Structure formats: C-alpha cells, structure tokens
Amino acid sequence: MRVPRWISLLAALSAASLILAACGGAEEAPDEPDDTGTEAPDDDADDTDDDADDTDDDAAADDGDPVRVGLVYDIGGRGDQSFNDAAAAGLDRAEEDFNIEATELEPAEGGENRGELLRLISGEGVDLVFGVGFAFEEAMESTAPDFPGVNYGFIDGFLPDLGPDSNVVALGFAEHEGSFLVGAAAALKSETGRVGFIGGVEIPLIERFEAGFVAGAREINPDIEIDINYISQPPDFSGFTDPASGREIALGMYGNGADVVYHAAGGSGLGLFEAAKEHSESSGSKVWAIGVDSDQYLTADEELQEFILTSMLKRVDVAVYETIAAQVEGDFEGGYRTFDLSTDGVGYSTSGGFVDDIVDQLEELKAAVIAGEIEVPDSN
C-alpha cells in the first residue's frame, strides 16, 4: 500500500521532467530549418509582424525605418465590438496606409496595471503610444514626463496644462452632441412617447451620453418619458461587458412601454439588440435599438440589423488614424483636440435607411448645434 503512493509521486515527477525535456527539444527542432521570421505570422493573422511585413513591400522603399506605434487598450481589449475596436480600426487603417509597426496591449481585468503597461511599452523604443480610455489619467501623468522622446495620444483623456510642445495630445469627443442627435431621432421615431437609455457603468463619461440623449429627446418632445438605467456601478466595470444584464434591462424597458432604447454600454449593447428582436417578435409591435461608438448596423448579425435604428458615432478610429498620420509626417502636436459635430468627430449613422425620413430634421439640429444656437449639456 505504501509503495504505490511513492511510485505515483515519483511517476508524476519524472513525467513532469520528461515533458519539460521534450518541450525543450520540440522547441528547437521546427525553428532551425525554417526561417524564424516566417513561421509565427502564418498562424496568427493579427500578429504584428505579419502586418509589418505587408507594409514593408510598398512603404519601406520610400521611408526607411517604420514608425513604431504602441496601443494600450482599456479593459476588454480588441474584439469588444465597441470602444476598443474603434481604436483598433484606426490602427488597422493606419497600418495599411503607412509604414508602421504596431504593438497592442491590454490591461488586467481590474485595470490596475495600466500604468505598468504604459511604462513598459514606452521603454521598448516606440515613437507613439496610445492610452485608450480616460482611466489612463494617472498612468499618463506619471509616465509621459519620463519619456520625452515618446509621443502620447490619450483617447477620452484629460491632463492639465498641455501645450503644443507637450508630448501628450488629449483626444476628446463631444459625445453629448452626438447623443443629442440620436436622442432627437429616438423621440421622432417613438410612437409611445417613451424612450430608454442604458448606460454601461455610472461614470461621468457615460453620463455625458445620457445628458445629450435626454436633451435631444426633450428638444423634439418636451413631455417625453425617458427610462434611464445603468448596468453596474464603479469600481465594478462589468457593465461594459455584460450582454445578459443589458438584455434584461432592455426587455424591462420595452415591456414598460419604451419603443426606442439607446445604449452606451460597450459590449453589453448586444443584449439590447437581442432584446429589441425578442420583444418585437413576441409583442408584434416593432421596437428600436440605437447603437453606440461605431456603426453597429454593420457589425451586428443580419437578423438583428433591422432593429438598429441608427448608431451614435464616436470616431475613435479617426482620432487614432489622424494622430498616427501626424506622427508619420513628423508634425505631431501636443495639447487638446476635441472631435465634435463640426469636424464629424461624432455623429449618427444612416445604415439600413431607417432614419431617411427624419434626416432633414436631424441635419437641421446638427447645424444648430454647430452654430451654437443649441447648447447641449454634457452632464445632468
């Protein structure tokens, strides 16, 4: 009885060492005959080496060394079908057009290592680094001064006292202006006189979307009823990645009589679209959903598309692309840049043609906001 236990322990240990030894051998074997550079990229389409190779063909000839760009996402990373993906889209487009070499990083679930990642990537010889999301504030504030040779693009960010000579450009968006227009669209399309807003996490940034949406809906119909709900409270940021809760809340709003619901909840918005379909089919009367950040009609499943009235566009991709372009051309400038209605940095989408009948009214409102005749509140 005693001996087998010893044996099993020994067996486990020797198995471990065997496997380890085997791993060592296996690692070297395939690498040697092949050119190391070609092996990895083949397996992984979004591997950065791969993209760099593509651009080398056309751009390297005229421009020597590639510009090295680092991008640190917010929690969720590439693939969230929302905010982070918008930044990724800008990066992808820049990779096609310019000779750049990109490294992408994503913080841990709680986001507490943003600072370490920003510092790490800054020390790896990059020329331009993006911090995607307002939460990089402290990380940016402490890192940027230590790396004067590196430029920083800070999406949604704010730092005090930036000037043209700073190595940080804060890239802000007038989300309330874009939300104002989709709020107006919601009120114009609503037949029940009741609309809804679902926020991902109750933070000041998302309250901006809410304030704009409410103002836009009231602009059209001062008596409109607006249901407002947030999925989670900080420091719990799961509200941006929780489609199940988004669906529950949306079903509640539709059941309560709202017929247009707007979300600013990142990946949770998928639940809203599903709820719109589900409620429309079970009740027989069509309800609408409004997307956010990117044109979600284009990325949604085909069966969900007909429920997406419009999307509030927040052109994070444009901000990323233009900042990279400036870096490549050597005229990066620090300071503050705001992407608003006047520069089409925010707006609304028309895919699907569901807002075609109200486009004129929306354009009028847009012109009024740009001209300053309507001032959209950015908090409530």
Add this chain to the structure above:
Amino acid sequence: MNLRSALIRLGASLGAILLALALSSIVLLIIDRSPLEAFAAMGSYASRVDSMISIINRAVPLYVSAVAVAVGFQMKLFNIGVEGQYRIAALVAAWVGGAVALPGILHVSLIILVAALVGAAWSSIAGILKAFRGVHEVISTIMLNFIGTGLGAWLLANHFREETEGGSLIIATARIPESGRLPSLNPVLEGLGVEVPSGSDLHSFVLFAILLGVGYYVLIWRTRLGYDLRAFGANPGAAEASGVNLKRMTLITMAISGAFAGLVVMGPVLGSFHRYTTDIPIELGFTGIAVALVGRNRPVQMALAALLFAFLNRSAQILDFRGIPKEIETIIGGVIILTVVIANELARRVIQAQEVRDAAAKTARDDEEGPA
C-alpha cells in the same frame, strides 16, 4: 524525522511547480508557441529591478489577503468575503485619511486602524449571522461582497467623491495629505547600491506586511486564542466539550479575519494612489484564497506563494510583446493551484504513513524491550 517531513514537503511543492510548468508547456505547444521562449522572456523580464519592485508590491496585498483567509481556515471558517471587506475598508479609510490632517505617524496609524476596524465590522456581519442564526459564512460573505461593492459605489459617487478639476473623469476620494502617506523604500534600495528606475517605488507597507505575518504566527501558534481556534478547526465537538464557546470563537475569528482583510490594499493606497479610485486592484480577495491554499496557511509558505503569483502576474505582461497570449499566465496559475494542492495531500499521506510506520516500529521495539 522533522527534517525528512520537511524534505518530502519541499520536494512535493517543487515537483508540483515543475508539473504545472510542464502542463503549461503543453498548452503553449498546442498553440504553436515555444515554451522555453515564453519562460525565458518571463524570467528575464522579471529579473529587472522595476519588475522585482513591482512583484514585491503586488505580493504584499496577496499576502495580507491570504493571511485574512488563513485565520478563518484555521477554524474551518471559509471567509470568501475578503473581497468586499477590503474594498469597503479601503474606501472609508482613504476618505478619513483625506479628510483629516494629523502629524505623520498618527495620520498613517489612523488610516490603518480605520481600515482594520471597517474590515472587521463588515466581516462581523457574517460572523453574527453565523453565530446567532446559523447562516453559513460562505453564503453570507459572498452576498456581503455584492452589498459591499454596491454600498461602496454609492458612498463614493454620492458622499466621498472629490470634485476633480476640468475635464478629468476619474472618480476618487480627496487625496490623502503628505503626512498620511507611507514613504517609499527607494532610498534604502539606493543605499544598498540598487539603481531604481524612475516610476518604480517599493512601498514601505511591505515591512508592515511582514509584521502582520509575525502577528499571525504568534496569534495562531503562540496564544490561547490561537490554540482554541485550531482545536475548533481540528475537532469542534472535542473543543466545545473542553469548554470553548463556539459562538464567541466564531465572532472573534470572523472579526480578526476581517481586520486583516481591511488592510489588503493599504500598500497601494498609502504608497502610490494616495486616495481611493476605481483603479484600486480588484479580485485580491479571491486570489488570496488560492495563495492561502497553496501556502497551506503557514506564514512563510504563504509569503512564497504570494511572491509566486505576483511573479506570474508581472512577468506575463511581457508575453504580448513576444506574440504569446498573456492568458497563459491564468493557465499556469490555475494549474499550480491544482498540482500544489494535490502534491500537498500526497506529501501529507506519505508523511502520515511514515509516522505510522515509525510508531509501529517504536512500539514493536518497546514491546521487545518492555519485558526485559
């Protein structure tokens, strides 16, 4: 005898870690990445000065969290509520710290004291429910995590929040004034000839964490209370028959566990954030359970386990640069927990078998010698 047991345990732990590395290597090979390259990248990245500082800073909260869990484990109380306890404790402590101005040591002591008291108060809810209503602490502490997170969010957003300037969107309490912050240990490191890169600060709370570890050891193995606690863990019926009050012990143990839990993020709060923000690390309470499990509730072993998890956590950051998914860290960590727990159990049985054999041999010897 003891040396042999220690060697068996050491061997089992090392074997478990090797086995975990081997299993992770298989995963890496499956996704067509070189394990050696991955481990080498992690190793060389982790041996940088700033990495080592970061590993210690990361290990401290894990260690304190593990100690909090271990106090409960000693009497078979499963405190899964460390997560909620440290969040609410850190919030209130940071708010108090930002609201008062006191001379240095008093200020820091006050913040730490408030954190411990709030943690203890929060965990005591579960203690009271268990002692007087028989509510299982696993259920109540999990529920209290949600309530604590919600309550904390509400307090922060509506009462404790400091209006920030201009376009800042960070939600945070007021900053703790200079007198309430713990200095970094960088001057000491520099005195030892270590060149500390900019942006790296070794939190001096690590010294406090070592004291906590000593305090834990003394409490559990050198006091009457600790003896009763372990007696309960080993055999509740016998302990109660010998006159120990179960209700009282449950209340005291939950409160002490919560007090330790309240201190979990004091290192980052006093050392680098200087306020409570939404960036305060989360999930430390749950990782603490793993650390306590791997460290078998022993003060030194838990410290090693905390360092191991901190090492994995920090060093995995480099993997994205090498085209290796950093999620491999989660796999390694999970596999280590499994293999170490299994190895510990194997070692325990082996040692027990040895002891039985030794005792049998001794009895046999005594029997032979006895009549003579």
